[in-house]
Amino acid sequence: MSIDLVLGPRPDEPGPPISGPTTYPGEVTARLAADAAVIMARYPQARSALLPLLHLVQAEDGYLTTAGIAFCATQLALTEAEVAAVATFYSMYRRTPTGDYLVGVCTNTLCAIMGGDAILETLQRELGINPGDTTSDGRITLEHIECNAACDYAPVIMINWEFFDNQTPTTARQLIDGIRAGEQPVATRGSRVCPFRETARTLAGLTGETSAEGGAPGTATLAGLRVARELNMSAPAVPESEGR
DSSP, X not given: OOOOOOOSSOXXXXXXXXXXXXXXXXXXHHHHHHHHHHHHTTSSXXXXXXXXXXXXHHHHHSSOBHXXXXXXXXXXXXXXXXXXXXXXXXXXXOSSXXXXXXXXXXXXXXXXXXXXXXXXXXXXXXXXXXXXXXXXXXXXXXXXXXXXXXXXXXXXXEETTEEEOSOOHHHHHHHHHHHHTTOOOBOTTSOBOOOHHHHHHXXXXXXXXXXXXXXXXXXXXXXXXXXXXXXXXXXXXXXXXXXX
């Protein structure tokens, strides 16, 4: 028996690795350079600021463009190939235009068993798009995502990387209906969700909308820690020679 393995980018990531505008207008470059200087000053070596700078240009364009890659390369004295290699490794950097709200549905093993596949199918029908596509009004991008380490609350949806736990096709439709009605969704364990570009700017380390509420681990996440404390359990000590 033979098995065909198709290697390459996932099917919902069409087109070349990086596309879009090739240059920024002068005023945009100057504004981004001022922000980049603030970010780079936080690191002893400038090239260590590459990931937040990628978020910065993603905040500008809504995805990574050729202009954004070139900007990061110039700021950090790297080649565009070096920047693109990093940018295309991480799934948090988008290669196609992204809507105000990036709605990701996990369909890995546990989420799928708990209904993730049904949720994704429901949202595809509701929005009239496939994973990787954006609605015609630019409001919502639907994405199929790999495990987001929230299995204790499966099935999970992420909107701009904030968790929406214990979802069903009905609650997923309600989330989408709320966004369409102009509402700003509130994450189960996080703050009110900002539009995608604002989220990217916050991830770049610049001022963004934040909330003092939410964000703490849920009860299920802390169950093991709670039991360990009740039983007075602790990790074995690490020999000094191994801890160096």
